[in-house]
Amino acid sequence: MDKLQQFLQTNFGYEDFHAGQRAVIESLLAEQDTIAILPTGQGKSLCYQFIGRYLQKTVVIITPLLSLMQDQIEQLRLQGVKGVVAINSMQDWASRQLVLRNLTSYQFIFLAPEIFQNLEVSTGLAQLDLGLLVVDEAHCISQWGPDFRPDYLHLGRIKKQMHNPPTLALTATATPRVRGDIQKGLNMKDPFEVRLSVDRPNIYLASFESQNETDKQVQLQNLLGRLQGPGLVYFSSKKKASQMAQVLGQMSNLRIGAYHAGLSNQERFIIQEQFLRGHLDVVFATSAFGMGINKKNIRYVIHYHLPVTLEDYLQEIGRAGRDGRQAIAVLLYSPGDERLARFLGQDYLPDPQAINFYSQNPQSLNSKDPGQALLARFFNDGFTAGQLEQMWTQRKQEKARALQKILEYIHSETCRRQQILTYFHEQVVVEHTTNCCQLGAATIPFQTLQLEKKEDEVDTNKLKIQNYQQYLEVLFKDFGKNSDLELPN
Numbered sequence: 001m002d003k004l005q006q007f008l009q010t011n012f013g014y015e016d017f018h019a020g021q022r023a024v025i026e027s028l029l030a031e032q033d034t035i036a037i038l039p040t041g042q043g044k045s046l047c048y049q050f051i052g053r054y055l056q057k058t059v060v061i062i063t064p065l066l067s068l069m070q071d072q073i074e075q076l077r078l079q080g081v082k083g084v085v086a087i088n089s090m091q092d093w094a095s096r097q098l099v100l101r102n103l104t105s106y107q108f109i110f111l112a113p114e115i116f117q118n119l120e121v122s123t124g125l126a127q128l129d130l131g132l133l134v135v136d137e138a139h140c141i142s143q144w145g146p147d148f149r150p151d152y153l154h155l156g157r158i159k160k161q162m163h164n165p166p167t168l169a170l171t172a173t174a175t176p177r178v179r180g181d182i183q184k185g186l187n188m189k190d191p192f193e194v195r196l197s198v199d200r201p202n203i204y205l206a207s208f209e210s211q212n213e214t215d216k217q218v219q220l221q222n223l224l225g226r227l228q229g230p231g232l233v234y235f236s237s238k239k240k241a242s243q244m245a246q247v248l249g250q251m252s253n254l255r256i257g258a259y260h261a262g263l264s265n266q267e268r269f270i271i272q273e274q275f276l277r278g279h280l281d282v283v284f285a286t287s288a289f290g291m292g293i294n295k296k297n298i299r300y301v302i303h304y305h306l307p308v309t310l311e312d313y314l315q316e317i318g319r320a321g322r323d324g325r326q327a328i329a330v331l332l333y334s335p336g337d338e339r340l341a342r343f344l345g346q347d348y349l350p351d352p353q354a355i356n357f358y359s360q361n362p363q364s365l366n367s368k369d370p371g372q373a374l375l376a377r378f379f380n381d382g383f384t385a386g387q388l389e390q391m392w393t394q395r396k397q398e399k400a401r402a403l404q405k406i407l408e409y410i411h412s413e414t415c416r417r418q419q420i421l422t423y424f425h426e427q428v429v430v431e432h433t434t435n436c437c438q439l440g441a442a443t444i445p446f447q448t449l450q451l452e453k454k455e456d457e458v459d460t461n462k463l464k465i466q467n468y469q470q471y472l473e474v475l476f477k478d479f480g481k482n483s484d485l486e487l488p489n
Contacts, residue, residue, distance in 0.1 A: 004054075011053055012079070018043045023194045025050050028132060028166055033191040035138070035169045035182055039200060040318030041296070044170045045072055048134045051168075052107050053081070057131025060109045060165075062116055062155065064140050066090065066265065069110045071294060076108055083107035087115050090265065100124045113151035122158050130165040135186060138169035139311060142181035153381070156187035167191075173198050173314045176425055198314055198424050202321045203329050204451075205416040205437035206444050207409070210334040219332060220304060221248060226446065227328070228299045228453050229254075229281040234316055236305035236340055238262045238286055244304070245284040259285040287316065296323040299451060303331045306341040309402040310409065310423050326435070326449050333410045341403055350375060352389045359385035413440040 004025065008014050017025075020038045024047045027034045038044050052059035063069050069086050076084045083106045085099055103109070103124050115121055135141070141152045159167060169182045169191075183191055210216035220233065235241040238260040245258040257271040257280045274280045276295050287307075301320045307313040313331070321327030350358070350371045358365055358375055365376045378388055405423060412419055416437040418430040430436065434448055446452045 007054055008050065012046065012050070018046075020194050020196050021047055021050075024168070025054075027192040027194070028168060029054075031166045033167045033186075033188040035171075035174075035179060035188070035191050035193045035195075037171055037174050037179075037193070037195040037198075039196055039198060040172045040315070041322035042172075042196065044136070044172075045075065047170070048132055048168055049076065049079075049081075049108070051132050055131045056107075058104075058107055058109065058128050059132045059134060060111065060116075060125060060128075060130060061134040061136055062111055062113055063136040064113065065137075066112075068136065069112070070269075073108075073110060075294070081107065084110075086110040087121060088112045089115065103128060113155065117151055117154045117158055122161060126162045130162060133159060133162065133165045133167045135167070135169045135182075137171060138182050138186075139171040139174055139178055139315070141169075141185040142174075142178040152185065156185055159187060172318055173311045173424065175311070175423070178311065197421070197426055197428065199417065199421060199426070199428070200318060200321065201436075202324060203317060203327045204435060204444070204449055205317075205329055205420075207331040207333060207412075207416070207438065209410065209441065210332065212334055213336075216304070216332050216334045217244070220244070220302065221251070223300075223302060223330060224248065224254060224282065225252065226452055228451055230275065230278070230295070230298055231282045231300040231302065232298060232316075232319055233282060233284045233302045233304055234307070235260075235284060235286055240304070241284040241286060255279065255281045257283050259283050261286065287312065294322075295319070297325075298322070298327065299325075300328045300330065302329075306331075306333065306337050306403070306406055306410075308341055308399065308406075310405050310420060311402075313406070313409075314420065326451060328444075328449065328451055331410060338403065338407070341406070342400075350392075352393075355385050355389050355392075359388075415439065 004022065005016060008017060019042065020036065021043055024034055024036045024038075028047070028051050036044060036047060048059050048061060051057075061072070063072070066088060069088065073084050073086055085106045085108075087096060087099055087109065089112065091099075099106075100120065109125070111121070135155060141155070159165070164187070167186055167188060169186060169188070171178075171182075174182065174195075179193070182188070208216075208219050210219055224231070224233075233241075233244075235244070241260050242258045242262075245256045248254065249256040257274060259268055259271045263271070271280070271283060275283050298320045301317045303313070303316070307316065317329035320329060354371075355375065358372065359379065362376065362379055365372045367373050367376065375388070383391075409416060409419055415430050415432045418428075418432075421428050421430065432439075434445055438444055
């Protein structure tokens, strides 16, 4: 047994490293910038936790979500690490000042990207002897959408101000283009790459095409009544997630919670904790839920709306089956779903005329409009109209191609797993089996996969609404036709 493995056993309680972890740790100990592409559930966070405790130096972690931040902090505290703190927008001024005055007392410092570029914060961090800078969910550097944060574009500059500490970029999925964006965005010089396959063989891949929105809602109800839980259902609409959770919760004995950005931090924390502790059977959520959530026994992930990219899809279905047991990922589709995906992916971005107008009339920008709010942030960061027009034209083209890949996945008549691996440039030929994926519109072998509920768990006998017609009456009473989209004409 070598020194690293002995330290792992003594301090973390694991017999040996997972695939990829040792290579990442050895690279960082050699003070080499590292990009680690490790599947969900492969223990990415252990890599930087190990470095901090092994070197006894401060580690700064940039992470995009409060829930992700809180989950990692709790894990470290359970290990007995006391020097852990988060600096985020939820802190009042006095609390933040107390932390900043005592930065040397902390071994692990978690930051949101917008806090990282705060002058007072970055100045304080520059005084530390940093052992490592970590950018978690590093694919966000390359993403473009309503949740994109321009703050990611400044990480490389701020890293330089902090004397270029060894840097670790972590993600579960990254195409060659995304890896290039990460390297450029973080000013990494010849980074060492540890890249494992994005494939999760224990997740069965399937897709259902419905004739219309109503059929899709019925399809979701049928899946929830048949599949073992716990599970996640992803929506692109906050309103739809809440409405469906309410109606399907009333129609069955399933304990369903809704999680999205429209809830207060306290409400989101409660839903997260209930799910983690087994007090909810399923969560209806937007993409904000799941990043960093360490729940190993999720048996299914269903997408009610189209993900914007295959990268997003792999990230989200990666929540399933982290215990190594059989799980399933189902993507639902009905004609017209492209409209919402296209809006989220690109259509909200202002056109060149609007960019030029607002660059000359910034006082006219409306912070409540997502496209204009994004424009304001870029203008404040010194970008010109010409730069933004060029950059956004390129991004729109990329998002259009990404949506086409999603549609090809849905309509595929061949092996969906092979399609995904090819997209990520993995030179692997998949040997298709019954447990691999659904070919075309073939029947899903629920019994073979052993994912069906046991007879005494099936919700069919517990439904409060007894027939299809009654279901439609309740559905349209609560929803109205297409009430969730709220898209421009």
